[in-house]
Amino acid sequence: MNVRKKRFLFYTLLAGVFMLLFLFVISALNSSTAPIHIEVQAEELIQTPVSTSVPESVPAYVTVSESDPDPDPAPVEVSSLPPDKPEQPLPAQVGTIPAPTASVQVITAPPQTTSVTVDTYMPNGVVAPSASSKVSIPVLNYHSVTMDPGNVVVISPAKLDVQMKYLHDHGYTPISLATFINLIEKKSGIVAPDKPVLLTFDDGYVDNVEEAMPILAKYNFPATLFMSPGMVEDASYLNWEQVKQLQEAGWDIQPHGMTHPHLPKLSAEQQAYEITEARKLIEEKLGTQAEVFCYPYGEYNQTTLKLLKEHGFRYAFTIDQGYTTNQLSPYLLKRLFINGEESLKAFINKLSKAN
Ligand SMILES: [Zn+2]
Structure with missing residues (x-):
C-alpha cells in the first residue's frame, strides 16, 4: 500500500x-x-x-x-x-373562581329554621355579639283584638286586658322598639328595665285603635305595629289617620309589605317594591324611620334577605317561635304567638320560659 x-x-x-x-x-x-x-x-x-x-x-x-x-x-x-x-x-x-353561595334555604309556609348564619345577613354596621353577652327578650305577637270565638289569631279585648294587667302586676316592662334595639345591640349607657317585653301587633286591623290602644294606654304600655300601607283603603284595616293616633299613643309603626303578599312567590323586583314602598309610605306619612320589617305570613327567601340588607333594614321579625336574642340573625328574630283561645296559665308559661 x-x-x-x-x-x-x-x-x-x-x-x-x-x-x-x-x-x-x-x-x-x-x-x-x-x-x-x-x-x-x-x-x-x-x-x-x-x-x-x-x-x-x-x-x-x-x-x-x-x-x-x-x-x-x-x-x-x-x-x-x-x-x-x-x-x-x-x-x-x-x-x-365562583363566589361561594350562601347556604340559605328557600322557606315556604310554615317557616322552619334555616341555615342562615348571623354573619351572612348581619346588616351593615352591626357587629355580631359574643356568646358571653346574651340578651333575651320575649316578643309577643298579637293580631286582631275583637270578639271572634274559635279564631286563635284573634284575642278578645277582655282577654288582652287580663294579659296586660298580668304584665303590669308582675313587674314586666313593655318597651318601645327603639329601646328593644338598644338592648339587643347592648348600647352603652342603656340600663335594661325589669323583665323587658316587646308587644307587637301584625296587619293593622282597625280594632287595634278601637280596642287595643285604650287597653295598653291604661297601663302606659308602648307597642309596635306592623302594617301594610296598601290596605289603608279597606275598612277592616287602619287608615292613615288611625295609624297616626297609634303613633301619638306611643306605638312604633313599621312595614309588613305593601299588600301582605307571599314574598317567596314574587320576583325580586316585586319583592323590592313590596318591601321598600311600604317603608317609604310609612316614613313619608308619619315622619318616622321604618327600618324594621316583619315578613307577611312569616315567609321569606334568600332574595328577601338580600333585599333587606341592600336597603339597609336593621331587623326583621319572623313568626318562628322562641325568644328573641342578640345571637339570632337580625333578620330572623323570633316571637311568641299569642293564641287568643289559650288560658292565662298558658300565657304565663310562655312568658316565664323567656327568663
Ligand atoms: Zn301579617
Missing part, C-alpha cells in the same frame, strides 16, 4: 468518524428538545401568575410538571407569537 492509498483510507475513516459524531449530536439534540410536559393546575391559577408580557393567546399560567427531570426546561415555543407585543394585563382568569 502506497502513501496515497494510506492517506485516502485515513481520510475516509476520519469522515466516517465525523459522520458518526454528527449523527450522535443530532440525536442528543433531538432528545433534549423533546416537547416538555406543560400542565395547567387549577390550584396554581390563583397563585403563580407568570410574566404579564405573555400575550393573550398563551395561557397566562403554566407550570412545569414535577415529573419532568429536566432542571432547565426548554422555553415554550414562541416562534408563532407576534414580536414586541405590548404588555397587557393578565387575562381575567383569576376572577373566574
Whole structure:
C-alpha cells in the first residue's frame, strides 16, 4: 500500500468518524428538545401568575410538571407569537373562581329554621355579639283584638286586658322598639328595665285603635305595629289617620309589605317594591324611620334577605317561635304567638320560659 492509498483510507475513516459524531449530536439534540410536559393546575391559577408580557393567546399560567427531570426546561415555543407585543394585563382568569353561595334555604309556609348564619345577613354596621353577652327578650305577637270565638289569631279585648294587667302586676316592662334595639345591640349607657317585653301587633286591623290602644294606654304600655300601607283603603284595616293616633299613643309603626303578599312567590323586583314602598309610605306619612320589617305570613327567601340588607333594614321579625336574642340573625328574630283561645296559665308559661 502506497502513501496515497494510506492517506485516502485515513481520510475516509476520519469522515466516517465525523459522520458518526454528527449523527450522535443530532440525536442528543433531538432528545433534549423533546416537547416538555406543560400542565395547567387549577390550584396554581390563583397563585403563580407568570410574566404579564405573555400575550393573550398563551395561557397566562403554566407550570412545569414535577415529573419532568429536566432542571432547565426548554422555553415554550414562541416562534408563532407576534414580536414586541405590548404588555397587557393578565387575562381575567383569576376572577373566574365562583363566589361561594350562601347556604340559605328557600322557606315556604310554615317557616322552619334555616341555615342562615348571623354573619351572612348581619346588616351593615352591626357587629355580631359574643356568646358571653346574651340578651333575651320575649316578643309577643298579637293580631286582631275583637270578639271572634274559635279564631286563635284573634284575642278578645277582655282577654288582652287580663294579659296586660298580668304584665303590669308582675313587674314586666313593655318597651318601645327603639329601646328593644338598644338592648339587643347592648348600647352603652342603656340600663335594661325589669323583665323587658316587646308587644307587637301584625296587619293593622282597625280594632287595634278601637280596642287595643285604650287597653295598653291604661297601663302606659308602648307597642309596635306592623302594617301594610296598601290596605289603608279597606275598612277592616287602619287608615292613615288611625295609624297616626297609634303613633301619638306611643306605638312604633313599621312595614309588613305593601299588600301582605307571599314574598317567596314574587320576583325580586316585586319583592323590592313590596318591601321598600311600604317603608317609604310609612316614613313619608308619619315622619318616622321604618327600618324594621316583619315578613307577611312569616315567609321569606334568600332574595328577601338580600333585599333587606341592600336597603339597609336593621331587623326583621319572623313568626318562628322562641325568644328573641342578640345571637339570632337580625333578620330572623323570633316571637311568641299569642293564641287568643289559650288560658292565662298558658300565657304565663310562655312568658316565664323567656327568663
Ligand atoms: Zn301579617
